[in-house]
Amino acid sequence: xxxxxxxxxxxxxxxxxxxxxxxxxxxxxxxxxxxxxxxxxxxxxxxxxxxxxxxxxxxxxxxxxxxxxxxxxxxxxxxxxxxxxxxxxxxxxxxxxxxxxxxxxxxxxxx
Amino acid sequence: xxxxxxxxxxxxxxxxxxxxxxxxxxxxxxxxxxxxxxxxxxxxxxxxxxxxxxxxxxxxxxxxxxxxxxxxxxxxxxxxxxxxxxxxxxxxxxxxxxxxxxxxxxxxxxxxxx
Numbered sequence: 001x002x003x004x005x006x007x008x009x010x011x012x013x014x015x016x017x018x019x020x021x022x023x024x025x026x027x028x029x030x031x032x033x034x035x036x037x038x039x040x041x042x043x044x045x046x047x048x049x050x051x052x053x054x055x056x057x058x059x060x061x062x063x064x065x066x067x068x069x070x071x072x073x074x075x076x077x078x079x080x081x082x083x084x085x086x087x088x089x090x091x092x093x094x095x096x097x098x099x100x101x102x103x104x105x106x107x108x109x110x111x
Numbered sequence: 112x113x114x115x116x117x118x119x120x121x122x123x124x125x126x127x128x129x130x131x132x133x134x135x136x137x138x139x140x141x142x143x144x145x146x147x148x149x150x151x152x153x154x155x156x157x158x159x160x161x162x163x164x165x166x167x168x169x170x171x172x173x174x175x176x177x178x179x180x181x182x183x184x185x186x187x188x189x190x191x192x193x194x195x196x197x198x199x200x201x202x203x204x205x206x207x208x209x210x211x212x213x214x215x216x217x218x219x220x221x222x223x224x225x
Contacts, residue, residue: 006153032211043113043201043216044154088154096209098169103153 003027006089006102015111019076023089023102026070030091030100033065035074038086038104047087048074079109114138115204115217123223129190132220136183136204142166143185144205144214145177149198160185161208192224 006023013019021035031052036044048063050056050072056063062075072091076083086104114137124130136143145157147170156169160179171177174192179185189196199221203214 034211041218043115043203043218045113045216046214049211090154092211095211096167097211098156098159098167099211099214100156101154103151 001026002103003100004089004091004102007105008103010106010108012108012110013079015079015081015109017079017109019079019083019107019109021074021076021087021089021105021107023072023091024070025072025091025100027091027093027100028067028070029093030067032092032095033063033072034090034099035061035063036088036090036101038088040085044088076107079107081109081111083107084109113215113217115202115215117200117202117217117220119220120218121221121223123225124192125225126192126194128192128224129188130192130222132187132189132200132202132222134185134187134202134204134217136185136202137215140204140206140215141183142205142208143179143183144203145171145185145187146201146203146216147198148201148219154201157187159208166208189222194224197222197224 035048038044064073088104089102090099116135148154157171159167203216
């Protein structure tokens with residue numbers, strides 16, 4: 001079993017929809033949780049960074065962490081075609097520990 | 112543009128060969144990280160260098176090695192290549208050695224082993 005599980009998709013939604021992307025993990029030591037966006041043929045770019053449990057909001061993006069369920073989510077409100085990309089979750093047990101990535105969920109937002 | 116550069120963009124080679132991938136970090140960044148991204152395994156951390164010294168090691172094969180030079184650029188050497196080494200190789204950089212949230216990724220090198 002992988003440490004981090006993520007549904008590969010693709011997830012196809014109409015413009016304006018609320019998108020929910022999720023990851024589950026098995027290592028209870030993880031404390032740092034990140035979401036990266038990766039456009040085709042580009043490197044990943046950091047979208048959201050959360051420490052421990054709770055919610056964090058940034059514009060149209062909200063990250064949620066539920067450590068009791070070992071489950072993290074990224075919500076995208078009012079999705080746009082420009083949001084079409086692969087979204088990778090990543091997590092780590094400590095600030096100096098390596099990042100463990102999910103395999104990514106491919107999102108397509110159609111006009 | 113993240114400010115991290117990687118060369119070459121694409122590389123096609125044969126099994127058994129050796130290749131070198133190059134990465135230049137963002138100006139001012141002292142840490143360089145190497146990652147491998149394949150369809151089935153996702154993005155996997157290989158190795159980190161900080162200011163010329165190896166800082167952390169991940170799932171890096173013995174056939175692979177890396178180094179960081181005094182000018183802070185880094186090279187990843189892949190030898191005795193196998194078909195399964197075909198993947199995207201990313202370099203990322205950050206200012207410090209513990210900068211989890213501030214890793215900036217380069218555009219990657221796409222390696223195809225035939």
